[in-house]
Amino acid sequence: xxxxxxxxxxxxxxxxxxxxxxxxxxxxxxxxxxxxxxxxxxxxxxxxxxxxxxxxxxxxxxxxxxxxxxxxxxxxxxxxxxxxxxxxxxxxxxxxxxxxxxxxxxxxxxxxxxxxxxxxxxxxxxxxxxxxxxxxxxxxxxxxxxxxxxxxxxxxxxxxxxxxxxxxxxxxxxxxxxxxxxxxxxxxxxxxxxxxxxxxxxxxxxxxxxxxxxxxxxxxxxxxxxxxxxxxxxxxxxxxxxxxxxxxxxxxxxxxxxxxxxxxxxxxxxxxxxxxxxxxxxxxxxxxxxxxxxxxxxxxxxxxxxxxxxxxxxxxxxxxxxxxxxxxxxxxxxxxxxxxxxxxxxxxxxxxxxxxxxxxxxxxxxxxxxxxxxxxxxxxxxxxxxxxxxxxxxxxxxxxxxxxxxxxxxxxxxxxxxxxxxxxxxxxxxxxxxxxxxxxxxxxxxxxxxxxxxxxxxxxxxxxxxxxxxxxxxxxxxxxxxxxxxxxxxxxxxxxxxxxxxxxxxxxxxxxxxxxxxxxxxxxxxxxxxxxxx
Amino acid sequence: xxxxxxxxxxxxxxxxxxxxxxxxxxxxxxxxxxxxxxxxxxxxxxxxxxxxxxxxxxxxxxxxxxxxxxxxxxxxxxxxxxxxx
Numbered sequence: 033x034x035x036x037x038x039x040x041x042x043x044x045x046x047x048x049x050x051x052x053x054x055x056x057x058x059x060x061x062x063x064x065x066x067x068x069x070x071x072x073x074x075x076x077x078x079x080x081x082x083x084x085x086x087x088x089x090x091x092x093x094x095x096x097x098x099x100x101x102x103x104x105x106x107x108x109x110x111x112x113x114x115x116x117x118x119x120x121x122x123x124x125x126x127x128x129x130x131x132x133x134x135x136x137x138x139x140x141x142x143x144x145x146x147x148x149x150x151x152x153x154x155x156x157x158x159x160x161x162x163x164x165x166x167x168x169x170x171x172x173x174x175x176x177x178x179x180x181x182x183x184x185x186x187x188x189x190x191x192x193x194x195x196x197x198x199x200x201x202x203x204x205x206x207x208x209x210x211x212x213x214x215x216x217x218x219x220x221x222x223x224x225x226x227x228x229x230x231x232x233x234x235x236x237x238x239x240x241x242x243x244x245x246x247x248x249x250x251x252x253x254x255x256x257x258x259x260x261x262x263x264x265x266x267x268x269x270x271x272x273x274x275x276x277x278x279x280x281x282x283x284x285x286x287x288x289x290x291x292x293x294x295x296x297x298x299x300x301x302x303x304x305x306x307x308x309x310x311x312x313x314x315x316x317x318x319x320x321x322x323x324x325x326x327x328x329x330x331x332x333x334x335x336x337x338x339x340x341x342x343x344x345x346x347x348x349x350x351x352x353x354x355x356x357x358x359x360x361x362x363x364x365x366x367x368x369x370x371x372x373x374x375x376x377x378x379x380x381x382x383x384x385x386x387x388x389x390x391x392x393x394x395x396x397x398x399x400x401x402x403x404x405x406x407x408x409x410x411x412x413x414x415x416x417x418x419x420x421x422x423x424x425x426x427x428x429x430x431x432x433x434x435x436x437x438x439x440x441x442x443x444x445x446x447x448x449x450x451x452x453x454x455x456x457x458x459x460x461x462x463x464x465x466x467x468x469x470x471x472x473x474x475x476x477x478x479x480x481x482x483x484x485x486x487x488x489x490x491x492x493x494x495x496x497x498x499x500x501x502x503x504x505x506x507x508x509x510x511x512x513x514x515x516x517x518x519x520x521x522x523x524x525x526x527x528x529x530x531x532x533x534x535x536x537x538x539x540x541x542x543x544x545x546x547x548x549x550x551x552x553x554x555x556x557x558x559x560x561x562x563x564x565x566x
Numbered sequence: 567x568x569x570x571x572x573x574x575x576x577x578x579x580x581x582x583x584x585x586x587x588x589x590x591x592x593x594x595x596x597x598x599x600x601x602x603x604x605x606x607x608x609x610x611x612x613x614x615x616x617x618x619x620x621x622x623x624x625x626x627x628x629x630x631x632x633x634x635x636x637x638x639x640x641x642x643x644x645x646x647x648x649x650x651x
Contacts, residue, residue, distance in 0.1 A: 282635040285610045288631075289631075289634055313631075314631060316631075498611070506609060532609070
């Protein structure tokens, strides 16, 4: 636990869940893998894990878990927070090298593993090659385990003690880490962003004041736990005493039947989900009459799909949300009005900044722009995190002071916006080479770094493609100085290093990459050629 | 299995094999339960393209409405849904 004495201790962010467990012990808290768990059941499972974490002789601020859309995943998150620690989610869909890099960077000593991830565990530990304490709450007999290499201490189901009553909320330094997530990094390694308890508490309080969620609500949980909007789903749901319904992996991109079958009232996803659902002819008028709220974030929201979703969910309020992991999930909201909403480039506005935050739109010289002029959005307020994980240089670049704006710290979002007369913000694009692929944040330099490693050629370029209404579906790569018969080998290397959404769909082998007038590789020309089908 | 379902299955299997070759993988795991999406062989947009290709090739209208995605994203499930229309 972080024991910086300059900050008085306060209740950990898990307080909302534990209060709901005390108020509604027999109401459903979690619906996962077609099983329901009441608040009491989930809280006691989590408390068993918290007890095991607290008994460890070598304490660390963070505990990692490797679990996916299972009871262990959610019990681990609640249990780690109940132990006064911060959680680090790992994703079995990521290449093992990426996951071990994240684990090593976090400095964790303990790993909680779900039953569904046990087949992945041997190769993970082999690649990790360091001592680890494994907590396997669903394993009854060690003989049931696959052969596990390396040095490890094992804690299994029989070693856990389930308490008889609900635990008290631990007190933590409010600036200590509630969760540590990793995003795409431009230097080839994932970039860590620690989010403190006080940031998350501020966010959850704001959201629960703004919307009238009740214990009767049934929230979707569609995002992977390595992606920060998942934090929205869990903590807002549990703060409201509602039920979190975890979308099974196969239904994530086509959830129509799940929404109907589970009678969801609150939906949250990236816009790619309704776009894909519509393409499969599953977004039908009146399909989701129970939905009260639909929230979209993580990528631009096209007007056309918003209209289609409104027809499918006629009783739902639709909001477009915007934020970053560094600014604790979401910082703006825009309520869609089918009659009166305006848009730019057929993209729904990102709307107003949370009233407890400040914003400043700046030009390239970091000077505030005149009203109505586009520029980079900078945010300041209680949800702004304090920097990147163990990366002071990158922190200094992005967490800045703006001349003439006092001593407050601003986060440079890298997003270009424009404000209208009513203070409504419109997203126009990025200042750098970061893109969103199906909602996931991707630094093109990270893909290019991997391509350079694979090819030993410096002449590589990653281009988002195809892009429709501001949303990219994938990546294509351009490479020169390498024979075309190496495509299979290069793609295999990329698969070993990158999550699937970052692996190029196609590789074009050129004699030379085109240059622009500044002598740099011409990404615009390559994109234009793709558009023209050249 | 109807003749149409068998033809659709073969059509998809050929596409899957071609994609596996690009990634240097073998086709041993291709059976009815083979997940077209979770295997990474087709991403979301390519899955939609596959649906459109099947509709054009076999002059059918694919309707997944009453099927669970866990079923219609497998080789066998997709072929069955597409053949039934």
